[in-house]
Amino acid sequence: MKIIIDAMGGDNAPRVPVAAAAKAARELDVNIVLIGREDLIRSELQKHKYPSGRIETVNADEVITNHEEPAKAVKRKKNSSLVKAAVMLKNGGGDAMLSMGNTGAVLAAGTLIVGRIRGIIRPALAVILPSKKGPKLLLDAGANANCKPENLVQFAVMGSIYMKNIIGSDNPTVGLMSIGEEEGKGNNLTKAAYLLLKTAPINFIGNIEGRDVMDGTADVMTCDGFVGNVVLKTIEGMGSFVGGALKNIFSDGILAMLGALCVKGGLNRFKSEIDYREYGGAPLLGVRGTVIKGHGSSDERAAFSAIVQAKKAVETNLVEKIKNSLPGTDAPDFKEGIE
Amino acid sequence: MKIIIDAMGGDNAPRVPVAAAAKAARELDVNIVLIGREDLIRSELQKHKYPSGRIETVNADEVITNHEEPAKAVKRKKNSSLVKAAVMLKNGGGDAMLSMGNTGAVLAAGTLIVGRIRGIIRPALAVILPSKKGPKLLLDAGANANCKPENLVQFAVMGSIYMKNIIGSDNPTVGLMSIGEEEGKGNNLTKAAYLLLKTAPINFIGNIEGRDVMDGTADVMTCDGFVGNVVLKTIEGMGSFVGGALKNIFSDGILAMLGALCVKGGLNRFKSEIDYREYGGAPLLGVRGTVIKGHGSSDERAAFSAIVQAKKAVETNLVEKIKNSLPGTDAPDFKEGIE
Numbered sequence: 001m002k003i004i005i006d007a008m009g010g011d012n013a014p015r016v017p018v019a020a021a022a023k024a025a026r027e028l029d030v031n032i033v034l035i036g037r038e039d040l041i042r043s044e045l046q047k048h049k050y051p052s053g054r055i056e057t058v059n060a061d062e063v064i065t066n067h068e069e070p071a072k073a074v075k076r077k078k079n080s081s082l083v084k085a086a087v088m089l090k091n092g093g094g095d096a097m098l099s100m101g102n103t104g105a106v107l108a109a110g111t112l113i114v115g116r117i118r119g120i121i122r123p124a125l126a127v128i129l130p131s132k133k134g135p136k137l138l139l140d141a142g143a144n145a146n147c148k149p150e151n152l153v154q155f156a157v158m159g160s161i162y163m164k165n166i167i168g169s170d171n172p173t174v175g176l177m178s179i180g181e182e183e184g185k186g187n188n189l190t191k192a193a194y195l196l197l198k199t200a201p202i203n204f205i206g207n208i209e210g211r212d213v214m215d216g217t218a219d220v221m222t223c224d225g226f227v228g229n230v231v232l233k234t235i236e237g238m239g240s241f242v243g244g245a246l247k248n249i250f251s252d253g254i255l256a257m258l259g260a261l262c263v264k265g266g267l268n269r270f271k272s273e274i275d276y277r278e279y280g281g282a283p284l285l286g287v288r289g290t291v292i293k294g295h296g297s298s299d300e301r302a303a304f305s306a307i308v309q310a311k312k313a314v315e316t317n318l319v320e321k322i323k324n325s326l327p328g329t330d331a332p333d334f335k336e337g338i339e
Numbered sequence: 340m341k342i343i344i345d346a347m348g349g350d351n352a353p354r355v356p357v358a359a360a361a362k363a364a365r366e367l368d369v370n371i372v373l374i375g376r377e378d379l380i381r382s383e384l385q386k387h388k389y390p391s392g393r394i395e396t397v398n399a400d401e402v403i404t405n406h407e408e409p410a411k412a413v414k415r416k417k418n419s420s421l422v423k424a425a426v427m428l429k430n431g432g433g434d435a436m437l438s439m440g441n442t443g444a445v446l447a448a449g450t451l452i453v454g455r456i457r458g459i460i461r462p463a464l465a466v467i468l469p470s471k472k473g474p475k476l477l478l479d480a481g482a483n484a485n486c487k488p489e490n491l492v493q494f495a496v497m498g499s500i501y502m503k504n505i506i507g508s509d510n511p512t513v514g515l516m517s518i519g520e521e522e523g524k525g526n527n528l529t530k531a532a533y534l535l536l537k538t539a540p541i542n543f544i545g546n547i548e549g550r551d552v553m554d555g556t557a558d559v560m561t562c563d564g565f566v567g568n569v570v571l572k573t574i575e576g577m578g579s580f581v582g583g584a585l586k587n588i589f590s591d592g593i594l595a596m597l598g599a600l601c602v603k604g605g606l607n608r609f610k611s612e613i614d615y616r617e618y619g620g621a622p623l624l625g626v627r628g629t630v631i632k633g634h635g636s637s638d639e640r641a642a643f644s645a646i647v648q649a650k651k652a653v654e655t656n657l658v659e660k661i662k663n664s665l666p667g668t669d670a671p672d673f674k675e676g677i678e
Contacts, residue, residue, distance in 0.1 A: 131580070132580060132583070142518055145518060145524075145525060145526040145527075146526045146527050177569060178565075179481055179484060179564070179565055179568040179569060179572075185484075186484060186565070187484040187485045187563075187565040188484075188485050190565075209568075209569070209572045210568070210569045210570065210571065210572025210573035210574070210575065210576055211572045211573070211575055211576035211579070212576065213573055213576055213577075214573075214576040214577050214579070214580035215576055215579075215580070224526075225518070226517075226518055226525070226526040226529075226566070227565070227566060227569055229518040229548075229549070230516060230518060230548070230549045230566055230569065230570060231549065231569060231570075231573050232549065233518075233548045233549025233550045234549035234550070234552055234553075234570050234573050234574060234577075235549070235573060235577055236549070236550055237549055237550035237551065237552055237553040237554055238552075238553050238573075238574055238577040238578070238581075239577070239581075240550070240553070240554075241470070241471060241553035241554070242577075242578075242581050244471070245609045245612075248605070249602050249605035249606060249608075249609060250602060250605075252602075252605050255601045255602075256601055256602050256605055258598075258601050259597075259598040259599070259600070259601025259602040260598070260601075260602075261598070262594045262595055262597050262598025262599075262601065263588050263589060263591075263594075263595050263598040263599075266587070266588035266589075266591050266595055267588060269588075270584045270588060273584075
């Protein structure tokens with residue numbers, strides 16, 4: 001198996017992607033292609049030990065930064081590490097790709113270069129969130145600001161396949177993000193989606209609300225990319241708010257610092273439970289290849305988790321399974337129904 | 340000043356509404372009307388001392404529960420405490436009303452009985468949220484699941500008036516809840532609203548994201564009621580998630596309990612900072628009277644804060660100010676523009 005890594009993507013590139021690649025070459029049964037400025041990559045590679053045959057490098061002179069308009073950058077920068085990675089994936093030069101770069105550009109590269117699976121109206125960015133009941137999947141987390149009911153159904157189907165194959169949920173439950181539990185609650189989009197979800201080949205449990213995200217009520221949470229992105233960032237902001245407050249509380253005098261020592265173990269366990277680095281990156285579901293968007297601030301551990309995740313997606317034939325989930329003669333037609 | 344209280348609304352009715360009314364009668368310069376089952380109210384009133392002329396009771400045999408379909412219940416239950424409170428407010432029998440009952444029913448009673456301010460397309464439920472920079476206002480928090488760009492502008496204007504008059508923000512900033520800071524980011528609704536907000540008579544600072552809610556980036560956050568409700572409940576759920584985790588951490592053995600003692604003061608200060616009970620209830624803005632929806636689980640302190648809030652709204656002529664904010668000859672026309 002060969003995993004293509006955009007070595008120039010992320011806040012700590014190429015240091016972090018290269019370090020994670022070396023670790024993967026040592027510990028996993030995978031080959032890695034590192035794409036980017038070869039001089040920089042090679043100088044980073046020298047810092048690590050790894051089986052030399054496991055890692056190859058491909059030069060790419062350009063880099064797409066976080067400040068560029070994603071679709072434009074992907075169309076113009078043919079020699080960027082991201083575009084070259086996506087082209088290589090498309091052409092069968094690897095089995096999966098990982099980038100920690102510009103989120104919009106990764107989405108654009110995935111959709112425009114790797115390409116949508118036939119029948120998938122819109123690919124979705126899925127994020128794994130911690131909850132009281134373990135990791136759950138929220139999608140779309142921002143790829144599609146405007147959605148139709150059919151999109152939400154496809155997200156639910158793809159998310160279910162992901163949770164079953166990658167996280168190991170048995171018969172994953174699907175909740176529709178809304179503002180009330182009853183079927184009649186929600187906006188025009190969710191009310192129409194509800195009707196379609198009821199007959200979709202998934203384990204639909206009805207509407208869920210904001211509280212249910214961290215409660216872990218559903219294994220898969222389907223929503224439009226606007227709502228999903230707002231939820232994701234609200235949680236991040238709330239985490240930073242509470243984290244900052246706790247930091248202040250625990251550093252307010254000798255007694256408080258003693259208190260911090262007393263619960264250090266417990267706090268660290270909790271931090272690791274909710275640590276995004278454990279769960280890998282955000283998969284772009286619905287494209288013709290395994291595309292993982294790693295967190296921009298990934299460290300070596302997070303980037304390595306994303307490689308593990310990519311490997312698992314390839315091993316479980318995730319893309320094939322999504323392809324096969326699409327409506328055939330005896331499956332409901334997504335295009336039908338209400339909009 | 341006379342404040343009408345639905346004595347049967349909320350998880351702890353009539354105990355909590357009556358206790359808060361007695362406290363208000365003692366400590367604030369207000370008269371209170373308690374509406375509900377008079378036998379129950381009187382038996383609760385006997386437990387409190389208060390200036391006897393300050394509190395009157397009005398009998399209402401029916402109660403609208405949390406499980407009823409709001410609009411239907413308001414239309415049918417003419418003898419419910421909530422409907423009688425709203426009718427009394429509408430007829431000038433009081434200056435403000437407070438209910439801790441069924442949220443949807445309070446919205447319906449406010450909109451259908453008290454009535455919209457002429458020119459306000461849709462009233463909005465506004466919630467006060469804690470943040471790194473103090474209390475901020477998010478609206479709509481659930482009254483309108485489907486919105487038009489003009490709604491978001493009116494929410495912004497009403498929210499600005501609220502923050503200035505009730506919270507004391509000077510020239511309150513307004514942020515449009517979206518999924519990217521740049522003007523072009525968002526969904527169809529927010530992109531169109533952005534254009535209108537730029538020329539509205541408010542201190543518009545552009546798009547904000549989920550992270551900005553707890554960061555306190557904007558004094559007023561405008562969004563449709565679906566998004567606002569999801570944000571609100573996601574924050575509540577995250578609070579419960581973190582609170583539950585901390586409880587576990589601090590009760591995990593003798594050492595951890597010692598740690599809890601060491602930071603007890605700091606934790607309590609933080610809890611009180613983010614305590615919704617300090618900020619009163621959620622005002623329904625855009626109706627022809629001061630209508631406050633108190634939290635269903637309000638205790639005496641929370642209910643009392645909501646009375647203080649209602650009093651302040653009356654004293655500062657909040658409703659009049661919202662009326663006067665509406666477009667006249669020299670103000671932009673909300674109906675014009677993009678949808």
